[in-house]
Amino acid sequence: MKHWPLILAALAAPVAAWTGARPAEASRATCLLQSDLVMFQHEARGFLEHLQTGNNPVKARQLQHWLEDHPVVTLRMQMRRSGMEVYEPLAMRLITQQKGLLQVYNRHGIAKAGTSAERLGTATLLEEFSARIIPLPCDFAPEQKNEADTPAGIGRIRGISQETAIASSLSVLLLAGGGLFLAERIARRHRRRRRRHPCSLSCDLKRNRQTLRAKLVDISRMGAKVRVWQLPGIPALAPKDEVMAEFPGLEDIRAQVTWQNADYVGVKFSKPMTAEELQVLLSLSKKTAVPAADADPGAHANPVSAQA
Missing domain, CATH: 2.40.10.220 (predicted glycosyltransferase like domains)
Structure with missing residues (x-):
C-alpha cells in the first residue's frame, strides 16, 4: 500500500507530541483558549451592533462561523483543563444566547432578533463577559480549590500521564496498522474478482x-x-x-x-x-x-x- 508510511506517521504523531510535551505547552494552550474567547466576544459584539444599527450584515455570518468552528463540548474541556472552569457558566450562557439570537435572526429577521437581544439583556451579559475574560493574563494560573466539583457538576478533567498517553497511542497505532493491512487484502481480492x-x-x-x-x-x-x-x-x-x-x-x-x-x-x-x-x-x-x-x-x- 503506497500511502502506508504517511498514514503510520500520522498515527504516530500523538506519541511524539506527548513525549515532547513541556509545562510551557499548557501555558500556550491557555493563551490560545483566551484568544478564542476574546475573538468570540468581538464577534458577538459586532453581531449585537448589527442588530442595533442594521449595518455590517456580514457580522452575523462571522459569528455563525466562529460558533461552528468551536463546538461547546470542546470549549468546556479546554476551559477545565486550563483551570478556567470558573468562567465556564458565563461563557456557556453567552454562547447559548448567541445561538438563539442567530436562529431568530435567520428565521424572523433583524427586527425580531434585536427585540430578543434587548429582552435577554445581551449587552449587559456581553459586558460582564468582556470584563472578566479580556483582562486575564496569558499565563493565567487558577487558584487552588479544595472542592473537586465544578458548577457543571462533573468536575475538572484530570490530565493523563505521559506513560498512559504513549501506551494508548501505540495501541491505536498497532490496531490501525492491522486494520489497514486487512482492508488492503480484502480490497485487493475484490478487485481481482471484478477485473474484466x-x-x-x-x-x-x-x-x-x-x-x-x-x-x-x-x-x-x-x-x-x-x-x-x-x-x-x-x-x-x-x-x-x-x-x-x-x-x-x-x-x-x-x-x-x-x-x-x-x-x-x-x-x-x-x-x-x-x-x-x-x-x-x-x-x-x-x-x-x-x-x-x-x-x-x-x-x-x-x-x-x-x-x-
Whole structure:
C-alpha cells in the first residue's frame, strides 16, 4: 500500500507530541483558549451592533462561523483543563444566547432578533463577559480549590500521564496498522474478482424455455458483458430477468440481467466464478476463431446489450 508510511506517521504523531510535551505547552494552550474567547466576544459584539444599527450584515455570518468552528463540548474541556472552569457558566450562557439570537435572526429577521437581544439583556451579559475574560493574563494560573466539583457538576478533567498517553497511542497505532493491512487484502481480492477480461466466445442465454444466441464480449468472475441476437417472436431481455448462461467447457451458470441497452446485455452471476473456470474461458477465447457477424445465424437480427 503506497500511502502506508504517511498514514503510520500520522498515527504516530500523538506519541511524539506527548513525549515532547513541556509545562510551557499548557501555558500556550491557555493563551490560545483566551484568544478564542476574546475573538468570540468581538464577534458577538459586532453581531449585537448589527442588530442595533442594521449595518455590517456580514457580522452575523462571522459569528455563525466562529460558533461552528468551536463546538461547546470542546470549549468546556479546554476551559477545565486550563483551570478556567470558573468562567465556564458565563461563557456557556453567552454562547447559548448567541445561538438563539442567530436562529431568530435567520428565521424572523433583524427586527425580531434585536427585540430578543434587548429582552435577554445581551449587552449587559456581553459586558460582564468582556470584563472578566479580556483582562486575564496569558499565563493565567487558577487558584487552588479544595472542592473537586465544578458548577457543571462533573468536575475538572484530570490530565493523563505521559506513560498512559504513549501506551494508548501505540495501541491505536498497532490496531490501525492491522486494520489497514486487512482492508488492503480484502480490497485487493475484490478487485481481482471484478477485473474484466476481453473474451470472444459464442454462448447461449436461457430464459424459461427460450434460448437466445449470444457472444461474450468481456468477462470477470462476478459477471459478463454479452451481445445477444434478438430473434423474431422472442421478447428482449430486461433488467432483473433470471437467465441460465451456457458457456463452452463449463457447467451452466445461473445469472441475472443487471441492465440492457440497444447493444449489450450485462449479467451478474449468482455466485462468483472460480479462477480456474475463468481461465478455461480465456484459453478457449484465444484458441477459437471469432466468426464474422454475417456468418452468424442471428447476424441479421437486432443485437441487444448491457454490462453487469
